Each structure stands twice: as C-alpha cells, then as structure tokens.
Amino acid sequence: MEERGTTTGARDRPRRAERIMSAVNREPLTAPQRTRNDAVLAVCVAVLAVALARTGGEGIRPDHLGWTLLLAAHVPLVRRRRRPVVALLGVAACVAPYQALDYNPAPPIPATVLALYTVAATGTVRRTLLTGVAVLGPTAIGNGLVNPMGALESLEISGWIIAVLFIGIAVRYYRLYVASIVERAERAEHTREEEARRRVTEERLRVARDLHDLVAHSITLIGVQTSVAAHVLTADPERLDRKAVARALDDIAGTCRTARAELRTTLEVLRADDTAVGAGADPGTGAGAVSGSVSGGEGMRGPLPGIDGLADLAETGRVAGAKVELSVRADDVPPSVGAAAYRIVQEALTNAVRHGGREDLTVRVGLWTADGALRVSVRDDGSGGGAGWSDGTPGFGLIGMRERARSVGGTLDAGPGPADGFEVTAALPLSPPTRISRG
Incomplete structure (x- = not known):
C-alpha cells in the first residue's frame, strides 16, 4: 500500500505541474471562470491584508474607517481581468485616503501590486507605461508632501512599482510567445493532415486510373473476341471453322491471363511497404521497378x-x-x-x-x-x-x-x-x- 501511494504521488506531481504551467500560459482575458477565480483571489488577498493589519507595524492601526477603506480596496479586484484599469482606479481610490490618514501602510500593498500586475499583463506596453507614469507621479508627490525627508523611501516605492510593471510585461510577452508556438504547431499539424489527405486522394486516383485502364482494356478485348467467336459459331453451323473458334478462344484466354497477372502486380504494389513504393514508383503514373503492368503472360511480371x-x-x-x-x-x-x-x-x-x-x-x-x-x-x-x-x-x-x-x-x-x-x-x-x- 505504501509503495502504491508513492507511485500515485509521483504520477500526480507531473500532472499538477502541467496544470500550473497551463494556468500560467493561459491568456488571462480568455481564461474560463475568470470572474469566480478573481473573486476567490480577492478574498484571499483581503484575508492577507487583515492579517497584516492585525500584526501591527508602522502607522496607526486601522479603525472603523480604516477597515472600511482597506476591505473596499479589494472589491474592484473581482473585475480585475475584465476591467483592469478600472480595477486599478478603484483600488487607488480606496488606498489613497487610507495612506493619507497614516494607517498601517503594509496591508493594502498586496491589492495594489495585484492591480498593477494585471494592468501590465493584460495590456499593451504603451498603456502599461502610461499607467506607471500616472501612478508614480502622484505617489512621489504625495510622499514628498507627507514626508519631505523620505526620499529613499519614495525611491524604494517607485522601484517596487516599476518592478511589478516590468514583471507583468515579461509575463505578457511570455504568454504571447507560448501562444505563437502553439499556433505554429497547430498550423503545422493542420498542414500535415492536409498533406496526408492530399496524398491519400492522389493515391486513390492513381489506383482508380490503373484499375480502369486494366479492366476497361481487358473487358473490351474479351467482348470483341467473344463476339468474333459467337459470330463464327452462328454464321454457318454446317461449315464450322474450328480453327477460327479455337483462335478466338485462345485470344480470350490469353487476355484473361494477362489481365489476371497485371491485376496481381497492381495488388502487390498496393500491399508493398512505403519504402518500396517510394523507391521505385512514380506517384503520377505508377511507373517503377516494383509497380506497373505486365508485358507478357502469366508469371512474367515486369516494369510498367x-x-x-x-x-x-x-x-x-x-x-x-x-x-x-x-x-x-x-x-x-x-x-x-x-x-x-x-x-x-x-x-x-x-x-x-x-x-x-x-x-x-x-x-x-x-x-x-x-x-x-x-x-x-x-x-x-x-x-x-x-x-x-x-x-x-x-x-x-x-x-x-x-x-x-x-x-x-x-x-x-x-x-x-x-x-x-x-x-x-x-x-x-x-x-x-x-x-x-x-x-
């Protein structure tokens, strides 16, 4: 039992890794059940913010107004992938007065980072840069007014904002790269399927031509020779030309032998492996060392x-x-x-x-x-x-x-x-x- 459990766990680990990579590579704007997942994520981030606020830290511990602003800052995250910029503005609208009232600055950081990352990971580089400028400007100005001596702190905050935005841009381009690889692979697979269907169609037409040429020619000759034999038998029964009848029947038998040998050769080509056919057969006409028709009687097979x-x-x-x-x-x-x-x-x-x-x-x-x-x-x-x-x-x-x-x-x-x-x-x-x- 212990060994079986170990084997099952080892088998589940690659599947779990594949699911994680699939979630990372998935385009966020088209992910299934994204609203439900974002709501769960917003609750988790809010729980983290409450835990950070209760542990104390710098600033004033949140009161009723502080808790209201802190929890309200996580509500826009429910729509972060549908409206990333609107979600960022909603978070900023709650975080700005929270920070201005000098509450503990650590709790709203996860929500702010998540909103900034979403804007960078779902939008263009231009929009991301404009968002960074729009966020860094008021942040630097507000921090300078509240804490004129905190230049180092202001630089640290700006560095974190820039780092988050660049991580979002990198993830977005990684997803685009993976999507392009998948698209090329699907296109190549589609091309291979089309090529396989085309080859099957061409081979079917080639076989149809070969069989038509064989059957039509042989049946026509047999029909004409049979008519000749029937005419000899019925033209003058009292003076029957046995040699002419025998010659006509011999011709019919020879045509049958030739048709049977040629049909046998055609079937052997169809049963041959791809290497033999590819080495000796011409795809357009069926000419080659291993394919083709007979040039003599039964058992005398050769090239077309x-x-x-x-x-x-x-x-x-x-x-x-x-x-x-x-x-x-x-x-x-x-x-x-x-x-x-x-x-x-x-x-x-x-x-x-x-x-x-x-x-x-x-x-x-x-x-x-x-x-x-x-x-x-x-x-x-x-x-x-x-x-x-x-x-x-x-x-x-x-x-x-x-x-x-x-x-x-x-x-x-x-x-x-x-x-x-x-x-x-x-x-x-x-x-x-x-x-x-x-x-």
Whole structure:
C-alpha cells in the first residue's frame, strides 16, 4: 500500500505541474471562470491584508474607517481581468485616503501590486507605461508632501512599482510567445493532415486510373473476341471453322491471363511497404521497378510498359478487329513519360475499338518528339463520332487520360477528328517543369 501511494504521488506531481504551467500560459482575458477565480483571489488577498493589519507595524492601526477603506480596496479586484484599469482606479481610490490618514501602510500593498500586475499583463506596453507614469507621479508627490525627508523611501516605492510593471510585461510577452508556438504547431499539424489527405486522394486516383485502364482494356478485348467467336459459331453451323473458334478462344484466354497477372502486380504494389513504393514508383503514373503492368503472360511480371510496349498494344487492337497503324519516332523517353503515353494510347485504342461503329476500323497511332515534348496522336476513322466520349456521360476514360497527362506536366485534347472519327492528342514534356522561385 505504501509503495502504491508513492507511485500515485509521483504520477500526480507531473500532472499538477502541467496544470500550473497551463494556468500560467493561459491568456488571462480568455481564461474560463475568470470572474469566480478573481473573486476567490480577492478574498484571499483581503484575508492577507487583515492579517497584516492585525500584526501591527508602522502607522496607526486601522479603525472603523480604516477597515472600511482597506476591505473596499479589494472589491474592484473581482473585475480585475475584465476591467483592469478600472480595477486599478478603484483600488487607488480606496488606498489613497487610507495612506493619507497614516494607517498601517503594509496591508493594502498586496491589492495594489495585484492591480498593477494585471494592468501590465493584460495590456499593451504603451498603456502599461502610461499607467506607471500616472501612478508614480502622484505617489512621489504625495510622499514628498507627507514626508519631505523620505526620499529613499519614495525611491524604494517607485522601484517596487516599476518592478511589478516590468514583471507583468515579461509575463505578457511570455504568454504571447507560448501562444505563437502553439499556433505554429497547430498550423503545422493542420498542414500535415492536409498533406496526408492530399496524398491519400492522389493515391486513390492513381489506383482508380490503373484499375480502369486494366479492366476497361481487358473487358473490351474479351467482348470483341467473344463476339468474333459467337459470330463464327452462328454464321454457318454446317461449315464450322474450328480453327477460327479455337483462335478466338485462345485470344480470350490469353487476355484473361494477362489481365489476371497485371491485376496481381497492381495488388502487390498496393500491399508493398512505403519504402518500396517510394523507391521505385512514380506517384503520377505508377511507373517503377516494383509497380506497373505486365508485358507478357502469366508469371512474367515486369516494369510498367512504356514506348516499347506499344507494339504489343497495337497487336491486341488488331486481334480485336481493328487495323492499327503504329508510328514511333522517339528515343530516350523518361519512364514516367513513356508510361503515361502507353496508358493514353491504351485507353484511346480501347475506346476506338469499343465505339468505332464499323468493321473495317482504322486507328492511326503516332508518337514523336518535338519542342522538348513527346507528342502523342491517336486517330480513328470510325463512324461513332466519339460516342461515349462526349455525349454527356463520358465515363472515366477521358478523365483518366487527362490526369495521366497532367501527372507528367503535359496536356491532352480529345474530340472529333478533322474529317470523321475521333482524335486524341497529347503533349508530354520530356523533362519536369521548372519552378520559378519568387522573392
């Protein structure tokens, strides 16, 4: 029991110290229950004054008038934080006749010191200095008239008044300093929370883009290949082309394997720790050594395909029934830019196959470098007119492509082609944009 009591006492001491420091650091004008606390403090100071008056000392012992003036001097202290100057004037109005009647000078000193301290701790330096001049002047004059030989005593009183005022100023600036530290800490915490929310939002959008690119492209190819297989089965049942059906089913199976492997890689990136992702992943495009898509079949995972993967992408478009003309004249493309270009071409090709509206669809894909940027152009001659892109319910494909372009500092435009069909153009800078510092 004794040991437990000692441990509890040791635990309570830091809490008590924290409460004391919290009370010291708290702004007096906004402290909770300040009127009640000031009333309790005024009573305590009045009790101290009565004790000092009863112990005797210099001067006349207070009579009825003296006790009345002495106790009345403590009443304004109840409002000392709400009206500090008014409280000081109220104390002075009672202390001045008390001192003039040559009563014991010690009892009203605590109330006077508390009133002066409150004025200095709650007001500006200018107000404090003016208050000091207003108090020191009459005090020095009155003391000189009552006691012409008490120059040393007058100097001592002036020194105490100045010391109290400077202590109040020091406490006020200390509280302002602590408040500024707390404000900066709160602002920094708010900034960190905002940055964390921003990073979570960016990561969620990146995952949404990756999953959209994967699912939309794979489902579109599977849908087209399934339609081809169904057409072969129903076109002429008596002369069934088994090789064509087998080829279509093999294409569907290959697309499923590729989609499954790419989805597995994406999930592995999401489960990876922050160090691995930060070391190898680009936050804008998901390009990196540990992230990205597959470039081969199941079990052949690698970095996210870039410019080199466009040939395979064009082949998947040809398997889906479109005539894809690919032209690439670009070298030394950064991985992040190449990844963004790959995803833009993938989405544009997927939508061209989905919304082309004709069997002999031709899609022309061109990439070249000019003016420090990688230029991307995907144009089809379909009759769909961009259906599903600009009919009021565009889905997420166009949004995702624009986000891909913006993630590397580029721009993207999409709309009807000059003659027919639909066209997507993008300009992706080969180097990150230079930030100009101001000031």
